[in-house]
Amino acid sequence: MHFELKHTDPQSKARAGLIHTDHGTIETPIFMPVGTQGTVKGVHQQELRDDVEAQIILGNTFHLYLRPGLEVLEGAGGLHQFIGWERPILTDSGGYQVYSLAKSRKITEEGVRFQSHHDGSYHFFSPERAIDIQRTIGADIIMAFDECTPYPCDYNYAKRSMHMTHRWLKRCISQMDATEPKYGYSQALFPIVQGSVYPDLRKESAEFIAAQGAVGNAIGGLSVGEPDEDMYSMTDLVCSILPADKPRYLMGVGTPVNILEGIALGVDMFDCVMPSRNARHGMLFTSEGTINIKNQKWSMDFSPLDTNGTAYVDQVYTKAYLHHLIKAKENLAIQIATIHNLAFYLALVKEARRRILDGTFRTWKDEQVKKLGRRI
């Protein structure tokens, strides 16, 4: 994998580039739909490719390891083969589950013991194990095993955790060096900056991560409940330290506004469950702002889902129809809403890229931020 920086916006810190992988090229800035269990919930792979126009999707090491398990994944010839997705895949290492499944795990220097929510069995994730599993899954980009700290997070805890994540990173790198890809194409390891919302910790972490010389770098531990201002200031600080010639991935972010602001600060890659999860819960992100399609007020609104939408569902289906489908708990409601939201996110970053390249990003971004944050 290698990154080709095409242009940096002189009026902001936004960048446009290309990430070349063995499964194809990704245009940045990019949003990556989350497909934890080998599926972006509610969307067919063909729709993901042709309607959403996803260029890369995520999988999750912890969840795929628990089910279907490594035997199946290896037997299938890797995750791409297993799920019928020929474009790039990125896997999260399980570091987020250290945060989200805090009730059922125990952290030590050696690694993390998780208790399965399926059968109560115990599973130990070390940095080495996380790499081995990701070798078997076979994603193009794999993440270092880290601890995603919560918010708020005590300074001393954040500091100790960050140093442990750094030590774990060294072990991940060693394990990468000691192993080979299993399916004939290369895999790139991205390390992750931590440090909670503390500038001195973020600076130290970013410098440590930058020094590893990885082909791409990630910012973790944000969008866990902290104010947006903290997310932006930490992102800004970290981006100023991470190398400019490598892609920067802001993990778990975010709302359309978060993403535009992140792009303006120099972030190249984003992922978030928000467009897919919220779609299932009736929340639509549109060019005019967010709407809750479950609200009674849409029952007689026969206008298209999103007049400015680029996906076919935006023009073919009306708000009243989607309102009806979701109230009736029809599966099609989830499919339409998810395709819409993801297509909206992908169109947003595509337009951002175009604006960066033609020099109109900054003013366009400021206009969009005003519109997209609205509730209609």
Added chain:
RNA sequence: GGGAGUGUCGCAUAGUGGCUAUUGCAGCAGACUGUAAAUCUGUCACCUCACGGUAUCGCUGGUUCGAGUCCAGCCACUCCCA
């Protein structure tokens, strides 16, 4: 005509003498950020922005310190026998 049974906030339910009438569904809203989430939370008799106030268990009486609960009459519905 005779007999039996049932009436609880839109629907369905719990409640047979004691504190604020239970729960589910539907309805109306809200939340969701590297997915244990097609989930969760609130609200859901009436008035009030709210604090708070006023009611209510088919109807009317009665017994009782106290009635959704016991008694009587009436009304409605269901079932059985003619």
